[in-house]
Amino acid sequence: MGKQKQNESPKSDFIFGKKNYTFMFIGLAFIALGFILMSGGGSDDPNVFSPDIFSWRRIRLAPTLVLIGFGFQVYAILLNPNKE
Template sequence: MSKQKTKNVQHKHDYVFGKKNYIVMAIGIAVIALGFILMAGGGSDDPNVFNPAIYGFRRIRLAPTIVLIGFGIEVYAILLNPNKAKKE
């Protein structure tokens, strides 16, 4: 009887993106979340009372700009070539 040798085969997982891509994506998601957090608020508890804070600079200009920057970071993360940085 012959014994079959079992080889330790390690399967290499091929991910779509590299580690650097995922790090940049996480940064982009954090920036988008920050933009939405800045956009929140400005409402009123009483529906008969108008709160003009909803039209402030932070909610109309700053927060949407930060969200768009976050989306730009996401596009960059997707287009980033993880193999370019590796030197083999």
């Protein structure tokens, strides 16, 4: 019968490589920046309308940054770290 090697320990491999984590952190930065840009624009008095909630930054720029961040996240997950 076969003998198992006692000295051999199982190698702990990470699923993702350094490149994957780099793209994940870039994606998180884009998502966080998008949500920060979406915040604010409210009025202290609920009876007063503030048109700042419809600014270009909140309607166009911030959601675009969030979608770009999610795109980076998907790319980071699908990227093969072992490919040279």
